[in-house]
Each structure stands twice: as structure tokens, then as C-alpha cells.
Amino acid sequence: MKTHKIICTLALTLVFSMGYSQKGKVREANEAYDNLAYLKTSEILLEVAENGYKTVNLLQKLANSFYFNNKMEEAAKWYGELMAMNENEDLDPEYYFRYGQALKSIENYSESDKWMKKFAESDRSDLRGRAFLSTVDYLSMIEEASRDFEVKNLEINTDVSDFGATQYKNQLIFASTRGGGKEYKWNEQPYLDLYSADKQENNSYGNAKQLDSEINTKFHESTVAFTPDDQVMYFTRNNYFNKKYKKDEEGTNRLKIFKATLNDDGEWDDIESVHFNDDAYSVAHPTINVKGTKLYFASDMEGTLGMSDIFMVDINADGTLGDPINLGPSVNTEGQETFPFVNSDGDLYFSSNGFNGLGGLDVFVIRDFENKQELSQPMALENVGRPINSPMDDFAYYENLGTKEGFFTSNRDGGKGDDDIYSFMIPECEQIVEGIVKDQETEEIIVGAKVTLLDKDGNQLEQQIVGADGAYKFENLECEKEYLIRIEADQYATIEERFTTPKKPQKLEIKSNLQRDEVELEPCADLAKILDIPIIYFDFDKSNIRYDAEVELQKVLAVLNKYPTMTIDIRSHTDCRGTASYNEKLSERRAKSTRQYLVDKGVDADRLTAKGYGESRLVNDCGCETTDDTNCSEEEHQLNRRSEFIVTSINGKKCPEKN
Known part of the structure; x- marks a missing residue:
């Protein structure tokens, strides 16, 4: 039997289963420079436009001059005028994209979405537009996301069900049916209890033992989350509290989330039910963000879009919890969304069978979820690919970006039991970015050009001055990170190229052709x-x-x-x-x-x-x-x-x- 069936009934009929920028600066001519009579054409275009003389061609060049120098507020202004002037004429769809990006950079997201949609509709072959409309072929996307690293079946797994690993200090906390005792009729295995395993010198885990009896009962306990100070634990349990076993009107015993506090003796006590628990629906599988300000969980409570959805509540300064918020259609579907996890970068992982995957439950991620949620920015859903996902059920993803350790649960072929916990080391993924700075028209090398590498917020990371070969190279960039390359040279318009490194190590070549501006x-x-x-x-x-x-x-x-x-x-x-x-x-x-x-x-x-x-x-x-x-x-x-x-x-x- 699969553990997701265990959690199903112990859960409900819901069948729970179971990452701008700083504006670019262009050097202004000083007095000596002016005496040489260098003419910056973008300044002339701006003066002409501000005097009320505008054409489509002029506005294109003017808006582009700001866009490529990362002056997005000005770019948005002039792209906006371009769109108004060109309302009923054909325009290169690239301008819709640039306008959308410029609007996004000034937090005008609703207007940005309008132009991104127009961009997508204008050129359906463009991957950016297709991604915006979420119509990219999912199998190729999954293969692209897949990475080559080893996953290991943990030694602590048994021939029964083991799942849902979470780190706590130097321990791994997980759920298992290995404990004996009263059997759960669904799979004729004992009820789930929570266990801890100690980290060994070789970074493996062993010496598994049950948590204290205040936490474990004769019914199911599973999936835990700890506050950043390690003093409070939230965990999943059947609707059983103070020796009372409750059912809904249809006779189903639901799941609830409980809270426990660590006392001075190092034991968990003061167990209490969270305020949004209810006999009529289930809540389960809690996780807490790195700041300790948000708790995420799965539920089929009122407002759920499908069989189970991901919800979020605020953790107030006094430790109380706010009201649940459904994360909406960016995350949830008519199917099952469950086992949420938020890493220290604010990426949201969860398992779902409502989105296209390899089979059963797949693990998905929304990068930089917490920041995008706060700013109401569009979100991109990614299937994490192989080897995390398989044709079977893959769920309960957890990672520690500090120790580079990761864990997930799967009932894939080759395991020891119904569901096994797998571990992996987050692979190092380094990128190399390089290019040659040339004159756009003559293709001659521009000696002495300054090339700057910046992070997505515009903070300088590294800078190089190109030599006689015009070449530059930046090494040891991280995978799946957003960067900017800024290239400057006397008598040329400064350009900036924003890019996101892929998931796999490789060399990236950046087009580095400059156009004369003076x-x-x-x-x-x-x-x-x-x-x-x-x-x-x-x-x-x-x-x-x-x-x-x-x-x-x-x-x-x-x-x-x-x-x-x-x-x-x-x-x-x-x-x-x-x-x-x-x-x-x-x-x-x-x-x-x-x-x-x-x-x-x-x-x-x-x-x-x-x-x-x-x-x-x-x-x-x-x-x-x-x-x-x-x-x-x-x-x-x-x-x-x-x-x-x-x-x-x-x-x-x-x-x-x-x-």
C-alpha cells in the first residue's frame, strides 16, 4: 500500500496523498569632452521629442536608448507614447515585450500583463510569450529541468511506510509505521508515529527512535515544522485530542494541525489545536518560512479549488496565527496540491497531480514565491524534473541550502517499502558567461570597453576591462540566478543584457555588439x-x-x-x-x-x-x-x-x- 493512501483516509476524502534593478548610469560629457564636439544622438532625440516633434521611428529609438541603459521609468514613458501613436499600425512585437518589462520594473503590473499578453498573442512562437500563457510543452520542460545527480535511499527506511523528512538541529524527523501497536485497517500496518534519527559523522542518519509520548498517540502523527528558534513545533495528527476521537457528519475522522512548545527539560508539551482546525475538513502538512512569519499547509476547507489546496497563514509576533489564505490558481488546481515546503530563498515547493508531470504526484516549485506573493508579481510554476520526480508518487520535498542536503519521499520502484525517504546533495551548478565586445556595424573589436557583472538588483559583483582581443569572461556564476551584464565604451551607447542562468552547468555567450552613440x-x-x-x-x-x-x-x-x-x-x-x-x-x-x-x-x-x-x-x-x-x-x-x-x-x- 502507498503511504498516500494512509494519509488519504487518515486525512479525508480529499485524498491528501500521503528566485531591479539599479538603473544603468551613462557617463555624462564633461567640459573637455564637450569641447571635442561629441554628439550624443539620444540627447538630441529627447530634446526633439520633448519639443513635441514625434514619429514612430524617433520614439522607438528614444525608448530603446533608455531601455538598454536600464532607465526603465523613462523607457516606459516613451514606449507608452510609441504605443499610443502606433495604436492601429503594425509594430514589431519586441516593443510590446520591452514595454511590458519596463512597466513591470516600475511596479505597474496590471498594465505590464496587458502588453505581455499582446506580446504573446502577436508572436505565439516566442518562448517568452508562451511561458507567460503557460502553454509550453510540459514534457520538454521537464526534461530541460532535469539534472544529473544521485539520490540515495536512506538506511533508516524499512519495509513499511517511511516519509516526510524534516531536519531539526542534528536530527531528521520523519513519520513511519514501523512502531507496531494498533493496526490501521486500510493497509494493515500500524498507525504512523513521528521518529527522530541522529546525524552521523559520515552525514548519514541512524539510531531512529520515536518522539516522546506527548506527541505520538495510538492514531496517526506525521509531517512536522519547526519555528526558526527551534522552540515550537507544528505537526499533523488525526482529529484526536485529550483522548477524544472525533468524526465529521459522514463518519470520517479528519486531520488537524497541532502546536507543541519545548519546555525547560527539552520535552514537547503544551500541545494545542490551531484555531482553524475543524471537524468538517482536514488541515495537514505544515511548513514554516525561514523568517518564522508564515505557516503553509494543505487543506480541503471552504474555498478550496480542488481536492486539496495549499493555504498560508501569518504567524504573529506573539506566536498566534492569522486567518488562512488560499494561495489561489497560481498554485492550486481542481486536483491535489499538498506537502508544501518553503526554502530559505523563499521558493515554494509542493506536490501536485493537477499540473502536467511524469505521473502520480510530482514535485513543483515557484521560485522566489514569497517575494512575488508580497509584490503581487506573476509567478512561474516549474516541474523540478528528474531524478526528484518519477512516474510514481514523489512528495514531501525538503532542502537545506546551508548544508546542501535535500530529502523527498517516493514510492518509486527499487525502494525498501511502500514509501521511502530519499536523500541527495544539492549539486554545485556553476556557469561561465563570456563574450567579445565589438562595434555593431564594423565588427571591429572595441579595446578598453568596461564590462560589469551585476546581480538582479543591480549590485556590482565583478568588473573587467577588455584587452586587445575584446574578450571578457565571468566564472563561478550560480545556476538559476538572474544577472545583468553592462558594457560601456567611449563614443558608444551603453548596453545591458539581463539573463537567467539555466539549471545545468554550461557556458553562456552574451551578444556584446555596441552601437556608436557619439x-x-x-x-x-x-x-x-x-x-x-x-x-x-x-x-x-x-x-x-x-x-x-x-x-x-x-x-x-x-x-x-x-x-x-x-x-x-x-x-x-x-x-x-x-x-x-x-x-x-x-x-x-x-x-x-x-x-x-x-x-x-x-x-x-x-x-x-x-x-x-x-x-x-x-x-x-x-x-x-x-x-x-x-x-x-x-x-x-x-x-x-x-x-x-x-x-x-x-x-x-x-x-x-x-x-
């Missing part, structure tokens, strides 16, 4: 190329400035305001279509119209010259007099319809000649 302005430079200004569009046969052209001219205006010694020559060009004379006159009008716009915005007219060149300076072979213009595509003609903003002088230096 350009040294020199005489003869073309601001149109530096600021990525496309064609300055005019309506057909007209030279008045359109709104979309204003957005681009605002970039030029911002540069002129930033560098008051700069003078520029505005050059307007056309393609070959139309007569040469007409094109020259039209481009001349457009160049002067552009100049007048900047003058009207406050730029000294002496700093600006303007000229139209018509079709006289084509950048390709699409000349209508020399070739058939129909051989050129519209895109090729468009290359000739360009505007140039040539720096004729800056900081006393002049362009040698007009080209």
Missing part, C-alpha cells in the same frame, strides 16, 4: 548622415515645410543650439526626372525654405547658407539623359532626392572647401 563633429561632416535624417519631404511641386520634415529639422536645430559656433550649408538635391532647369529651381526653393525654417526658429542667418543642386549631383547611375530612367527602381531614384547639412565650420575649424 560622433566627433568635424568640418565637412554631414549632419543628415550622423542624425540618420532621411529625405526632407515636400509636397509635390512645393517647397513649404511639412510636419514630418519638421521632425527631422528639429534634430538639426537641436545640434545648432548645442554648438553655437557651428555653421552649416544646406544642400537640396533631386532625382533626374523632370527637366534639369526645373529641378534646379525647385531644389533651390526647397533649400532656402529649409534655411528660413531654421532662421524662424532662432538660428542666426549668418550661420546658414543654402543652395539647390537639382539633379547635378546624383549618387548613382540613374541619370535620365545618359540612361533609361525606367531601368532604375524607385528606391534608386530616392537616393538622389536627398538633403545635406554640411558642417562648414565648428570651434574655429573650417571645411577646406565646399564639395
Whole structure:
């Protein structure tokens, strides 16, 4: 017989069975730096946007500049404006994801969920979206979660039922039917009692003996939890107290949780029933968090979603307990959720047959559960995989992150009895993260780049300056931990990459390509190329400035305001279509119209010259007099319809000649 059947009847018809960040900082230019006339394009974009000139492209670049520098409050603002402007247009789903992440970082979780859902619906093949909707294939997920370490059947196991191990000082406390005495009719084995086993020098456990008679009775006792000071114990027992054996209206004896206190003689006494026990339902399998502020348990009390759910109560400062709270659908299903355990990191483990698993009860975990519960953050459920889980029942998970010891119970093949306790050592899992810092466009190595490794909260862990090979490497990272890599270099936009290390040891390569963000302005430079200004569009046969052209001219205006010694020559060009004379006159009008716009915005007219060149300076072979213009595509003609903003002088230096 399986122990989960024992706990079933002794329990009820419910068949109980049985882990932001600190904002990224970008170095601001000092006075000497400004004198070199480096232009930070993100600053220009911000100034343009704040002046009310916005396009989808501009907002994308602006929001990204904050996002990749981990300035999430600003990123959320500009992504929000991007979404509002682009409400009825197609947008790369990646922007929904980034917006959702940015909103989450400022604790706007409900709005974040909205955009994460839109992200998932926009690209159902993306694993992040699929994880959000919990639709990932469970078998592949379980295999991915599985790890290669040894589990051992404890020597203290017998040919009957042994389960539910918990450490107490240098002892292991567990339940067993080995004690003889009155038999439980369900499996014709004695009723469960609580036992202790002493830790040996070789880290095994032996010398198993019953706990004192104040705890053990002639009925079932099992699963214990201790407060952090080791002075209070909670344990599971049949509804039997003060020699009274009680049943519900249907004649079923339920389970209850009892509390015992350690007296001065080192014995457990002052046993009392917790206030939320009831003859009509069961409560069982207590566990306490490392702070001693929360007690978790399983029950089929009112409000249960399924056969049994995981509940939580506050442990008040005076030791009293609050009112039970059902952990809800993030944890519970219409099936069985039971045997909760919370480790020192606040991860919640429990067993369930309501989620996809390998068979029977599987052990699941929600990483960083307590923190996420407090902040109302979304939770991700993970099947812990093999070798903890098997096709049989696996439950009563317990681990000590300090000693690296772990225990669970299983009725898998190869055991000694109905249910056996298995032990394991939590495997060391170290990651290596490496990369090579390169220029995104040229792929040249960026010597002297600073690479910083941070934890998920933005605390610096390690820092390296890359050498001639551009390589960096961080070793001994922990598995299943969230980190950030920040890469900085002069004249480049700082990037940050947030990642979570996997469950298995391996090398991770981080993409480390930087995009130039600062350009040294020199005489003869073309601001149109530096600021990525496309064609300055005019309506057909007209030279008045359109709104979309204003957005681009605002970039030029911002540069002129930033560098008051700069003078520029505005050059307007056309393609070959139309007569040469007409094109020259039209481009001349457009160049002067552009100049007048900047003058009207406050730029000294002496700093600006303007000229139209018509079709006289084509950048390709699409000349209508020399070739058939129909051989050129519209895109090729468009290359000739360009505007140039040539720096004729800056900081006393002049362009040698007009080209």
C-alpha cells in the first residue's frame, strides 16, 4: 500500500496523498569632452521629442536608448507614447515585450500583463510569450529541468511506510509505521508515529527512535515544522485530542494541525489545536518560512479549488496565527496540491497531480514565491524534473541550502517499502558567461570597453576591462540566478543584457555588439548622415515645410543650439526626372525654405547658407539623359532626392572647401 493512501483516509476524502534593478548610469560629457564636439544622438532625440516633434521611428529609438541603459521609468514613458501613436499600425512585437518589462520594473503590473499578453498573442512562437500563457510543452520542460545527480535511499527506511523528512538541529524527523501497536485497517500496518534519527559523522542518519509520548498517540502523527528558534513545533495528527476521537457528519475522522512548545527539560508539551482546525475538513502538512512569519499547509476547507489546496497563514509576533489564505490558481488546481515546503530563498515547493508531470504526484516549485506573493508579481510554476520526480508518487520535498542536503519521499520502484525517504546533495551548478565586445556595424573589436557583472538588483559583483582581443569572461556564476551584464565604451551607447542562468552547468555567450552613440563633429561632416535624417519631404511641386520634415529639422536645430559656433550649408538635391532647369529651381526653393525654417526658429542667418543642386549631383547611375530612367527602381531614384547639412565650420575649424 502507498503511504498516500494512509494519509488519504487518515486525512479525508480529499485524498491528501500521503528566485531591479539599479538603473544603468551613462557617463555624462564633461567640459573637455564637450569641447571635442561629441554628439550624443539620444540627447538630441529627447530634446526633439520633448519639443513635441514625434514619429514612430524617433520614439522607438528614444525608448530603446533608455531601455538598454536600464532607465526603465523613462523607457516606459516613451514606449507608452510609441504605443499610443502606433495604436492601429503594425509594430514589431519586441516593443510590446520591452514595454511590458519596463512597466513591470516600475511596479505597474496590471498594465505590464496587458502588453505581455499582446506580446504573446502577436508572436505565439516566442518562448517568452508562451511561458507567460503557460502553454509550453510540459514534457520538454521537464526534461530541460532535469539534472544529473544521485539520490540515495536512506538506511533508516524499512519495509513499511517511511516519509516526510524534516531536519531539526542534528536530527531528521520523519513519520513511519514501523512502531507496531494498533493496526490501521486500510493497509494493515500500524498507525504512523513521528521518529527522530541522529546525524552521523559520515552525514548519514541512524539510531531512529520515536518522539516522546506527548506527541505520538495510538492514531496517526506525521509531517512536522519547526519555528526558526527551534522552540515550537507544528505537526499533523488525526482529529484526536485529550483522548477524544472525533468524526465529521459522514463518519470520517479528519486531520488537524497541532502546536507543541519545548519546555525547560527539552520535552514537547503544551500541545494545542490551531484555531482553524475543524471537524468538517482536514488541515495537514505544515511548513514554516525561514523568517518564522508564515505557516503553509494543505487543506480541503471552504474555498478550496480542488481536492486539496495549499493555504498560508501569518504567524504573529506573539506566536498566534492569522486567518488562512488560499494561495489561489497560481498554485492550486481542481486536483491535489499538498506537502508544501518553503526554502530559505523563499521558493515554494509542493506536490501536485493537477499540473502536467511524469505521473502520480510530482514535485513543483515557484521560485522566489514569497517575494512575488508580497509584490503581487506573476509567478512561474516549474516541474523540478528528474531524478526528484518519477512516474510514481514523489512528495514531501525538503532542502537545506546551508548544508546542501535535500530529502523527498517516493514510492518509486527499487525502494525498501511502500514509501521511502530519499536523500541527495544539492549539486554545485556553476556557469561561465563570456563574450567579445565589438562595434555593431564594423565588427571591429572595441579595446578598453568596461564590462560589469551585476546581480538582479543591480549590485556590482565583478568588473573587467577588455584587452586587445575584446574578450571578457565571468566564472563561478550560480545556476538559476538572474544577472545583468553592462558594457560601456567611449563614443558608444551603453548596453545591458539581463539573463537567467539555466539549471545545468554550461557556458553562456552574451551578444556584446555596441552601437556608436557619439560622433566627433568635424568640418565637412554631414549632419543628415550622423542624425540618420532621411529625405526632407515636400509636397509635390512645393517647397513649404511639412510636419514630418519638421521632425527631422528639429534634430538639426537641436545640434545648432548645442554648438553655437557651428555653421552649416544646406544642400537640396533631386532625382533626374523632370527637366534639369526645373529641378534646379525647385531644389533651390526647397533649400532656402529649409534655411528660413531654421532662421524662424532662432538660428542666426549668418550661420546658414543654402543652395539647390537639382539633379547635378546624383549618387548613382540613374541619370535620365545618359540612361533609361525606367531601368532604375524607385528606391534608386530616392537616393538622389536627398538633403545635406554640411558642417562648414565648428570651434574655429573650417571645411577646406565646399564639395
